[in-house]
Amino acid sequence: MYPAQFDYRRAGSVDEALGLLQEHEDAKLMAGGHSLIPMMKLRLAQPPVVIDIGRLDELKGISEAGGGVRVGALTTHADIAASDILAASCPVLAEAAGHIGDAQVRNRGTIGGNIAHADPGSDLPPVLVLLGASVHLQSPSGARSVAAADFFQDLLMTDVGEDEILTHVDVPARNAGAGAAYLKFEHPASGYAVVGAAASVTVQHGRCTAAGLVVGGVGAVPTAVDVSSLIGADLSDDAIATAASGLDTEDPLGDIFASGDYRVHVGKVYGKRALAAARDRA
Amino acid sequence: MAGVLGTSIKRREDPALITGRGKYTDDLLVEGMAHAAIVRSPYAHARIRGIDTSAAKTYPGVVAVLTARDVAAAGIPGMVPVGWLLPDLKTPAHPMIAADTVRHVGDAVAVVVAEDRYVARDAAERVAVDYEPLDAVADVVAALEDGAPAVHDDAPGNVAFDWEIGEKDPVDAAFAQAAHTVELDLRNNRLIPHAIEPRAALASYDSSTGVMTIHMTSQNPHVHRLLMTLASLGMPEHKVRIVAPEVGGGFGSKIHHYADEAIVGLCSLKLDRPVKWTATRTETNLTDAHGRDHSTHCAMAFDGDGRITGLRVDTKAAMGAYLSTFAPAVPTYLYGTLMSGQYDIPAIHCHVTGVFTHTAPVDAYRGAGRPEATFVVERLMHLAGEATGLGPIEVRKRNFVPADAFPYQTQVALAYDSGNYGPAMDRALEMIGYDDLCREQASRRGNGNGNGRRQMGIGFSSYIEACGLAPSAVVGSLGAQAGQWESADVRVHPTGSVTVYTGSSSHGQGHETTFSQIVADRLGVAPEAVEVIHGDTDLVQFGMGTYGSRSAAVGGSAIAGSVDKIIEKGKKIAAHLLEAAAEDLEYEDGSFRVAGSPDRALGLGDVALQAYLAHNYPDDLEPGLSATTFYDPANFTYPFGTHVCVVEVDTETGSIELLRYAAVDDVGNVINPMIVDGQLHGGLAQGIGQALWENAVYDDSGQLVSGSLMDYALPKIHNLIPFELDRTTTPCPHNPLGVKGVGEAGAIASPPAVVNAVVDALKPFGVTHIDMPLTPEKVWRAVNAD
């Protein structure tokens, strides 16, 4: 309930934040604080220095960029859920953001903070992996981008280096004829996803030309399911169920609410339902 | 004032609470206040080899660090007592601060007092305790096994008590001759009360007066004062004042006397300054007395007509690491005595073993014993509906105690004073549209070989509860170390307005509103002319507090008694003033009138003024117009009702969706329907929560793994549905108001209604039982069991 003592630095620019990060070993970046502050209150995190980047307007907002959509790292879940741009070009991301926590959490929590924390029950990671989003990181030595599929490395571990700041996420434009859906099996206590299934299906001229399924909550990182069997198929319920049943995780997560076996089972069911919903939206 | 009773007047408590002006304990900010942080055991069972407080003591801002040595040095009793004794009960010592052994995660080992609450927590982390971890046992069944780690050396086999009620031989005979039997092994899941306000205390000792004032989260300030002075602090009772300011819910958890509040008192006593402690959610969940936690085998026997011939119950009930205030009473006198339910059962035997475990203590939580009993009876009745072929309605109706059989003596001590069970069930069936639901269910079962994905189930619960534990002499003979009456001092002021001092201390129930309605109705004044004072041991005469759905039936009756005394006295004064005989006076609508002479009348205010002037006054009468009553009820009250739950189960994932919930309750006369409905709503949410979501889980090492809201699922708004309520009214025959109590009914009735509904939905899959909470995984596994 009471964070340990720390020094507080507020960055006025990305460059200043990068400088502070270099200056202070073990410093933590704070965006909305909705992943970090709860950990600090329980003293599970005790950073000596917190660098507040919450006011960097350059990292906020949703814009069309390069045929896709750019979402600044400090964009709140509420803004993502309500974005007209995303509603038009990538509604599944808005849909997933609308499932995060509750209204208050969505008002403060940011996409950057969320994915940098990489909770396996978070709603955004499977969607970003599904969409083939790229995560952009900046360090004093320059900028780089990494595919969402490679960004999430393990439980609460990402590709963000100690000297790097996550600046934005780029989401490619959706294909014509594509439908996508995110379905969440919510933990009744935490509100996190026990299982979150993100699926997309593209139908052109009555045929499925592309399909994807990524399931969160089952493994330490989002689990992509090979649903290529659907390409060229009739997208019947049976074909979808067969494709979703390919979900496989070697070492599924489990807790007192849902065991690993059960999570895999629900992952398949929700995968199937998400694919069906995506088909119906295609 | 006519029309006040039975009316939904808005609560007078609310203006402060909706504007943020209500002051809860942690809201109290006083000059010179220091903050306490309690150092707690991270182990379920360990020996304390030593405690090094030096780093904490020298941490900037720290005022003091106290351990068990300081308790001893203070020369105070330093204990946390148990307030209900059973025959042969083992009562191991429960020190305020553990001296050599800790027995559950959260057991207090030291306390840090600092100028700031953040600093207190910093320093608490710097108290170095050298623990020798010992084997622990958290499970109620495992604790009874041979070789289980002992929680207390003076409680062999971890048995706290061995208790029974009813007669075994007739039950055995009934089973030997039964046409049908049903049986069940079940767990009644352990719950954490979760008042949203965590426990807190602000102790202010003033050495110049020798008075200790403790503001704390209490459901019963006088009981807390008694136990605090007698067993913990050893101060004279008249030098301790306990105040319950606004209290943010309790549900039982704030009845009990805990170590923590006593520790804060000790800190203030030693430092001669105010000290505040406010539990974090984690702390309060580790130390609040939990609820339920039973392992039970039960069975019911029936004759060929589907009439119950016998009931057998054997329960292992967790007590936790120490005996909490009323803990021994909960799985015994509040459980075994309820086993007859609404039914005429000729033979009942209930055996209960109280078991120590390395966990937080278990004590009264909303319903306290009665939900557990109702769960046993109503789950068995559901199975009986299947086994006898009578179905859930007919098997119940056939066994209801008939309306003309009251008063009805059960085989488990209680004598039901009144009841009429059939109409409540009929009304519930009508509200829910039972026949249509059955058709819908049949059509879903017909879908795909009876295994359609979304199955619907309908579950019933016809419950009885016993409210207002009473009378004192009886509960005393059963081991209570307290009376079970309630007090009320009603004072009519010289201008005719009224102040009520009630021992029934509210923590969200709206006593100020309902009690003012009782006075307004009986005394013929406006409710606004009545002030209600509670929750302060200096202001109010000794009282027992609020729990067990007792406040209206016992506290309200005490108020009614005082009002009646005032009217009697007022008649004597008015008779004197009107030069009439007191016997000829009537009291109506706030006026004393001479019968037959309507113009010869005096208002209450006129009489009150004369009572205080005492100028023109009867010779044989004392001045003043107030009365005190200590009301000791003749019996419990017996609310009852039938609840129906309708669920949809996604058999593919095991997820449950609530579709409908209808409840018909008979709580006797109703003072404020809005408040009564609100109590039911809240109780239903908690009972449904127990059935579907809530679970206090300890792992094998005794760590509480669902101690935060990240893992312990409270009912949330988006997971609940609107409740459909109605009432029948069978007034209580033995109290002046005819009221029975409503605080716990929802939590008592609803768990079996929900579980019966889910089991009913899964009938095509051969499912007969799933232990609460009915998590999706458990349901899915039951559906897919071979």
Place this chain on the structure above:
Amino acid sequence: MTVSIQLEVNGKPVQAEVEPRRLLVHFLREDLGLTGANIGCETSLCGACTILVDGSAVKSCTMLAAQADGAAVTTIEGLARNGELHPLQDGFWEKHGLQCGYCTPGMILSANYLLEQNPSPSDEEIREGLKGNICRCTGYHNIVEAVKYAAERMS
């Protein structure tokens, strides 16, 4: 170290030096004496500490006072205007939307935010919109009624 902050609380300017670790809820409750926002958990789930920051509902237990620098904060104490209850306060009173009252300030401010976003929500939207606030007393039935009551009067 301390951080200087300037903010507006219930329309009044406030200036303070705070420890970086000081949570906004403690700053409001203990430093400003605005004890309406309550603390019911430490995992950002109960919502009892909900306030409005620049018009948005946030959990003040999951925000540093330092983060509120420059913000306009509204607490339950600032909701009634000119001595007149806000329709939501009225609704909670009228419909018995509270019992112990501990969750109520947060619940009302969350509902206020909900109605700002969606002036005439359905029952389901009310239940979805308030899922970040836990009440242990009411079973939520009358909270939904209270919000509907207020929505009607505010429209």
